[in-house]
Amino acid sequence: MRFDYIIVGGGSAGCVIANRLSVDARSTVCLIEAGPDTPPETVPDSIYSDAFLPDYFQPSRYWTELEAYTEPFGNMSPQEVKASMKPRRYEQARVMGGGSTVNAQVLIRGLAADYDEWEEMGAAGWGWDECLPCFRRIERDLDFDTPLNGREGRIPIRRTFPEHWSPFALAFREAAGQHNIPYLDDSHQQTGDACFPFGRNNAYNHRVSAAAGYLDESTRRRRNLAIMPETVVQSLVFDGHKAVGVEVRRNGKVERIMAGEIVISAGAIHSPALLMRAGIGPGQDLRDNSIAVRADRPGVGQNLLDHPLIGFGVHLKREGQLADYVRNGFLMHMRWSSGHPECPPVDMKLTVSGRFAFTALGKRLATVNFGPNKAYSKGYVRLQGPDPATEPFVAFNYLSDSRDLDRFKSTARFVSNILTASPVSQYVSSFWPGIYAASLRNLTQKTTFNQVLGGIAATLLDAGGIGRNMVLGAAIDKRFPLDGVLADEKLMEGWIKAGVQGDWHPCGTCRMGDAGDPGAVVDPQGRVIGVEGLRVADASIMPSIPSANLNLTTMMIGERISDLILQKA
The missing domain is CATH 3.30.410.40 (Cholesterol Oxidase; domain 2)
Structure with missing residues (x-):
């Protein structure tokens, strides 16, 4: 199989990108999600009606083997951290719609200063004036009609x-x-x-996830959009320095799917892990895990932030x-x-x-x-070996x-x-x-x-x-x-x-910045620095953490990266 675009991850950003890129019938798009699908006509009632954590920590909704270390660790190595500290399980969604499907239905923007800060940190074109139209495009505000509120978007907002x-x-x-x-x-x-x-992605006491809003029935009927749930990406496929496809496991079999461009939207934990397993990351760490270095990018997995x-x-x-x-x-x-x-x-x-x-x-x-x-404590994500079935080492360093x-x-x-x-x-x-x-x-x-x-x-x-x-x-x-x-x-x-615990708002591990910044992982167009044909579009590219939960901002990233892809930027 071959597509113009492959999107790895059907979370809050991935659903947006799949919708926007498949509008043009001349482009073929494949959306791959490790967890189950939630088609509009068969959304489980626990997701549709429950306010918070439906089917909490069940394998059908979460990465149940994922753990994280939360204590401050100073200069300790991962091995020393593991020897002296006890990890906690860390909630990350594994279902179509990602966190918007299972979390608390909170939809709040960050402050204007958050996005102006991104631009100051090297993410040119991501200031508040550029981000606001993308926020408004997402929103269908059921309560207010002002120049700051979106009224015609795919995600309703209502308040109690x-x-x-x-x-x-x-x-x-x-x-x-x-x-x-x-x-x-x-x-x-x-x-x-x-x-x-609280603003909430909810219409009249029913959750409206990114999957429900952006992968509605009419979008799913597009012949140029293939949706592959319960499909786990094992690795990226390269031709030299150009990403040309992915290797996946589905229905018990391993197969390759090829593409003209790949967009990784697997979240702030799994996106950097996927890059590192492909040889994109801190060179010495990759060599320590018996992975050949394709692009030495020391920022991959660093700058892990949370609330x-x-x-x-x-x-x-x-x-x-x-x-x-x-x-x-x-x-x-x-x-x-x-x-x-x-x-x-x-x-x-x-x-x-x-x-x-x-x-x-x-x-x-x-x-x-x-x-x-605005938290200042930073952690990191590192590999614990090249096996894609092994969850990465995650230390928040709160x-x-x-x-x-x-x-x-x-x-x-x-x-x-x-x-x-x-x-x-x-x-x-x-x-x-x-x-x-x-x-x-x-x-x-x-x-x-x-x-x-x-x-x-x-x-x-x-x-x-x-x-x-x-x-x-x-x-x-x-x-x-x-x-x-x-x-x-x-x-x-x-x-x-x-x-202290996290608010399940991990971000920053594939930080966006100027292409000349050695700590940046992607440029302001979301393109992975040092390789071709590969972008990242999810919470991992945030240079700093916004003053809000990340669901709405992550969808905004999906909208903005989609624009840049369609503009051939």
Whole structure:
């Protein structure tokens, strides 16, 4: 088989690119996705209707063998990190639509300054003025019609406005106002500190993923578009320094598919791994893995960024809880300035969730999560051998930059003061330093066991006394009591280091920049520097992390790279 274009990865960017490149019937396009497809007429109800993490960590949705190291590691080698630290599983989607299919349906743009920063870092043509038309092209805003809001795009945006928030979230909004953080209905209008309702890729309580929006029925009927789900790319095929095809495994067989140009959209973890297995990356690392060097690009796999996150768990009084009719518990998002002298304005984020999960227990619990929107700690992705079945070594190195830890500590005190003062305190039964353990996350799944266990726990919470203490004792890490964390600087640091996790926003590992920049991996057209016929278009090419979750920005990258390909740039 031969196509004009092969797209490796059917995530948020890949679906966009497949749609845009196949508009021209003269071009043949092949979209390859390792996970299952989600055709419009047969989208599983768990994806279509569930608000958050449908089919959590099932092989049909996630790369279940992927792990990541989160602690700061200094100058340790990967071997030393593995010997002294314990990895955590790290959620990355393995399904058509990628993260837009399984994550929290959050659709927020970064700030204009984020994209101007990209241009300043060498990504010419990626400033705010160039990116805004691509954002507007994606969006079908169901709530607002302004020059900043897209109205005719393929992805709907809607918001749960304060009329439907829990009393707890409304009180938090009031408290934010007392700290000179104003409320906005529409985050697209934000220029400074503000709180606002989450924008969501959702139409009338149904998820609209990149797959649903860009691979709709009419797009799938194009004869020049081939969609290959459950097909894993094993390697890239080269003729000299030109990429000419891919080797894939599907239906138990290995075959080659050839193309005039290949676009890798496999995400910030797997895109650099695919390049490195093809001999594109740090030369010595490749040789150490018995891989011949095709292009010595030291930036491949470096500059790994994420939004580190921690928060407080909250047991709500009955009068503070969220009404059952509100499907999505993510209510208020806040972006504001830490005031740290070495950080830019609007560098922090905070999320108020009205419920932990849609279960009897989860309805009684809320969360307030927070962290730096502009994090400075950087990690890396490296190979653990040439075998494509072996997941790469991933080390995020959270909190390695003191600016990140400093801002976590100051924000923990800021949030705790809000939770203990009026108007928020009247809705809070208790709160505690959160450790978002996998065991607790698993309780959100809709199983008979969880329903029974959650029902018992909810009854005990309502009863108070010993029963309540027993339930909360199971949720609270006894190493980090609230009073101790707030009084003892070292104990607070211990909690943050033990509890910090990523927000599943990896990016930056194939950084975009000027072709003469030795740390850049792709040029501003997405072309891999040092070879021909190969581009990267996903979150991995972001030079720095935007002040928002990455779903909408990744789709914007798909739109912009599609334009550049069609312009023969």
